[in-house]
Amino acid sequence: MISFQVDETPSHEEIIVSVTAHLRVVAPEAPVFSCAFTTEQGESLCAGSENIAVFPNCFCVFFRENLPAGGLGVTVMISIDSQTSSESWNLKNCSLIQGKPTFALCSECVAAGCLWSFTQRICAWMPLNSYETDKQDTCQKYPSGLNISKPEIDSIHPNEISFYGKNYANITGKHLDHVTKIRIHGNNDCNLKKVPFQSRSSDRLTLHIPGGNKGRMNVSVELPDGTWYGSAVVTYRSLPSCDLLSPSTSWASGGRAINILGTNLQFVDWIEHMDPPQKLGVQFNSSNLVYYAPSSGAGTTRNTTFRLKVVNETIRCATLTYHPDPEFIRFTTLSSGDNLKITIEKKVDKLNISEREINIFALEGVTEYKCEEHKIEHSKLFGVDTIDCQILQKCNAKIELVKIHIGNYIFEVTGPRNMSYWIISIFIIIPVIIVVFVWIYLSKRKNQMNQRLEPLGCDIRNEIRQDALMETQETQCQL
Structure with a gap:
């Protein structure tokens, strides 16, 4: 035609x-x-x-x-x-x-x-x-001159695609180096499509599979003399759907693994992030599609949308909310058997960070230790979350700096606070506080006694004066 x-x-x-x-x-x-x-x-x-x-x-x-x-x-x-x-x-x-x-x-x-x-x-x-x-x-x-073996098709990958087709599909087999065209057709020859290949070798053909209707299609290859050989089957299925994000938030610096939940997500080629505009690669895991959130370029709360790209078509997806980067306050250390326990305090935020998203490294001079066995306790009551981890077999390490890695974000906490030091300090301070409290209490009691005794002394002195005055008057009368 x-x-x-x-x-x-x-x-x-x-x-x-x-x-x-x-x-x-x-x-x-x-x-x-x-x-x-x-x-x-x-x-x-x-x-x-x-x-x-x-x-x-x-x-x-x-x-x-x-x-x-x-x-x-x-x-x-x-x-x-x-x-x-x-x-x-x-x-x-x-x-x-x-x-x-x-x-x-x-x-x-x-x-x-x-x-x-x-x-x-x-x-x-x-x-x-x-x-x-x-x-x-x-x-x-010309004489045929085609002293070549018949091509054979072993497989086509992927063999399931969406209605939009697939870029960079591969046909594997034997004697494919003389193939001139690829034919995709159904049981009805009216659906015949001839497509070019993008690269060719003796055992592999790379091609773009065009879009089609739902169902099974046969794939064959053509030689220069116009003959067709081989047959593989490719199945067209429904388009991907984007149903849910988990988690639906990320910190501003980016790098958080975002799971997209939906159907037929294996057909997605890449993600188009809208704000800021950029193209992101994806990883397919079971029924989930995973991508890593880029940096938002701002430290304020904001929403951004993204779209799934299938071949050259677009499918709208969900909204991702960015929050400011997490803020860590201080850390303390405490010997625990043969290990050194590190406790890090973090301001409460809306990120709901999990243990698997955090990597913690502690520095003693130029020596760096990886902190293992993370445990996070969330506490909105006091406005502070705590993160516990342990440096194994290093109970006496003198930690000077802690680095927290979360995606693309690295936060450093300086100024260690050794828990043993605080315990000793508490035992020293408590007696001092008790002594000061007792002294204040006794001083107050003394003042109260003085205030009570002073009127009594005045009364006694007045009575003594009155007795003396009466005796003087009696003496004068006798004279």
């Missing part, structure tokens, strides 16, 4: 791709006709250049520097009114298809949309409007 040919402009700086739709349209008016050329990465091939569509032909011009030596996978989507059809090829630099003139080389040249010159016996660019050799049948003028 669709054929193509390639040529270069007179300046040799640009490549022209010409596509012809071999269709007969019966309609009272000229049909609405358009073409879209895209690369295997989903980018527009003709971006910034001319793209002309006049039924039944389309033309796309792009810079020659965008055509790699190994070829470029291109898909053209033709739209005629409400109907669409697509075809994929591996465009090649015609002048680089070289070698001994054989049926195989001729067929490879023609399959690439180039012109095989029988006079010069070389592959060259196809002049526009020239159809000198646009079919592989013309290569029959």
Whole structure:
């Protein structure tokens, strides 16, 4: 239904791709006709250049520097009114298809949309409007020359993909180095899709599997003589879904492992983080998809969204909340048998950090010890969480600095507080406090006694004065 040919402009700086739709349209008016050329990465091939569509032909011009030596996978989507059809090829630099003139080389040249010159016996660019050799049948003028073994397909990986297809799938087998095309088809040949390969060796083919409908499809390979061999099965399934994040928060410095819970997550290629914009790799573990939160670039609480990328399509996911980095206050040490126990105090936050997310290292001079057996106790009542760990077989170590690693975040706590020192200090301070308390108590009692005795003394003195005065008066009366 669709054929193509390639040529270069007179300046040799640009490549022209010409596509012809071999269709007969019966309609009272000229049909609405358009073409879209895209690369295997989903980018527009003709971006910034001319793209002309006049039924039944389309033309796309792009810079020659965008055509790699190994070829470029291109898909053209033709739209005629409400109907669409697509075809994929591996465009090649015609002048680089070289070698001994054989049926195989001729067929490879023609399959690439180039012109095989029988006079010069070389592959060259196809002049526009020239159809000198646009079919592989013309290569029959050469002896077959195909002294090659039949290709065999052992497997295709992955063999389950989503409706959107899959980038960089691999076919493994034997004698694959002469394959020119890959065919994906269902039980009905109307669903036939021919796709180019991205790389080729004797035992491996790398390709992009295009999107399709739910169900099983067969995969075969084509030789230069047009024959097809082998059959593998690839199954199209539903798109991934993003249901839940665990945990749904991260510290500002990033590096926290975030689990995405959902279905068919094995089809996700990467994650598009929206704020700040960046592309993140993923790891698939059981039914979970894991990625590591990047830095938020700010120390305040904020929400950011991200999306799942499947091939070149996007699936919206959940919201991740960033909080400020955790803040550690102090640490203490205490000998515990043969081990040294380290207790670290941390301000209460909303991160709900678990033991497996923390790595603690203690420094004695230039010697670094890893603190093992972490235990976290959360306490909102006092506004402080505690983290306990132990340095094994180092009960007498004099720790001067503790480093806490959490994702991309490293926090250093200085100024050790030895627990034994505090215990001894407490035993010394308590008696002093008791003595001071007793002295204060006795002083207060003494003051209270003085306050009570002073009025009594005054009364006694007054009585003595009155007795003396009465005696004096009696004496005067006798005289």
